[in-house]
Amino acid sequence: MPKLVPKVILEGTRLTHKTDIAFALNEHPDIVGPRRYRYHSPVVSAEWCGFTNMPWGRGLINYRPEEEPRAMATYAAWATLFENLRFYSWIVDRFHLSTQAWQRAHAGREVGFEWLEERLAPLGFRLVLCVRSEASFEAARAERLRVSGNPRQYDDLGVFVREQELLRELASRSRLPVFELDVSASDVPAAADAVARWLAATGGLTLGDA
Numbered sequence: 033m034p035k036l037v038p039k040v041i042l043e044g045t046r047l048t049h050k051t052d053i054a055f056a057l058n059e060h061p062d063i064v065g066p067r068r069y070r071y072h073s074p075v076v077s078a079e080w081c082g083f084t085n086m087p088w089g090r091g092l093i094n095y096r097p098e099e100e101p102r103a104m105a106t107y108a109a110w111a112t113l114f115e116n117l118r119f120y121s122w123i124v125d126r127f128h129l130s131t132q133a134w135q136r137a138h139a140g141r142e143v144g145f146e147w148l149e150e151r152l153a154p155l156g157f158r159l160v161l162c163v164r165s166e167a168s169f170e171a172a173r174a175e176r177l178r179v180s181g182n183p184r185q186y187d188d189l190g191v192f193v194r195e196q197e198l199l200r201e202l203a204s205r206s207r208l209p210v211f212e213l214d215v216s217a218s219d220v221p222a223a224a225d226a227v228a229r230w231l232a233a234t235g236g237l238t239l240g241d242a
Contacts, residue, residue, distance in 0.1 A: 034238045036065050038231050039114070039155055041124040043203065044162030045195040046185070047172040049215050049223065053162065054125040056224035063228050063237065064121050076110070077125040088182055093126065093134045097141070103131070111151040118155050119239060129159070129206070133198045149207045156239045159210045160227055161203045166193050168216040175218070209234055 040057060042050040054075045057063050064073060078092040083099055090096065095103045107128065114122060128145040135141045164172065169189045177183050203210045211230045215223050231237050 033065075035119060036063065036237050037119050037121050037156070037239050038063050038237050039122045039124075039152075039157040040227065040231070040236075041127045041129075041152075041157060041159050041208070042162060043126060043129045043159060043199055044215075045192040045199060047169060047176060047192060048162035048164055048196075049218060049220055050162050051125050052220045053160075053213075053215075053223050053227070054123045056220050057227060058121070058123050060224050060228055063224075063231065073121060073123075075123045075125060078107075078128070078130060079126045088185075093131045094138070097139070100143075107145075107148055111148060114155055114157075115151065122157075129161075129199055129202045132202050133195055137195065137198060146207075153207055156236060157208055158231065158234070158236050159203055159206055159208045160230075161199060161210060161212045162215050162223075163196055163200070163212055164214065164216040168218075169193065172218060209236070 038057075042054055044050050058073050058075055059067065059070075061067070081087075081089040081091040081094075083090040083095060083102065090099065092103050092106055128148055132143050132145065135143050169192060173186045173189060176186060180186065200212075203212070211227065213223055213226060
């Protein structure tokens with residue numbers, strides 16, 4: 033069988049099960065093949081707050097203006113890593129659209145990532161935009177509050193509704209193939225199955241030698 037090398041960027045506001053789906057995709061037999069034992073296939077994220085020595089600090093998404101060169105250098109480093117390991121599977125839990133959305137909403141700044149998508153597209157990267165109905169956010173919040181270490185971030189659900197629409201706008205302008213995935217039912221296995229079907233239908237599971 034051909035080597036499976038899917039490359040998926042999961043975007044979406046909070047409470048849309050992005051991380052749960054990322055882990056599910058990275059063990060889905062239709063996406064990464066059947067596994068007889070577990071090994072460490074990468075799930076990476078722009079949400080890692082590595083710019084500050086504190087919980088819920090700053091990173092690639094919520095950097096300050098003076099930190100933008102470091103953020104862009106990190107994105108370029110990720111792109112180089114993906115290019116050097118092009119024949120591997122990569123699942124990314126939030127990436128450049130999340131940066132664009134946060135910087136516009138919180139800092140009034142427009143961040144251009146055309147250069148990044150020009151490097152990602154030949155590698156077969158695809159965007160999955162995780163969305164949920166407005167009415168379903170309340171139940172999702174109740175579920176999250178049982179485990180959250182920072183519950184105050186979920187006080188205002190309107191923030192997430194607005195961010196979801198902003199991410200939709202940004203995704204509509206992306207040069208990468210985009211799949212809008214409705215997670216209102218909070219059914220992670222079904223969501224992973226839907227992504228697997230889309231990848232198979234659009235040629236997103238393999239990559240040519242060119």
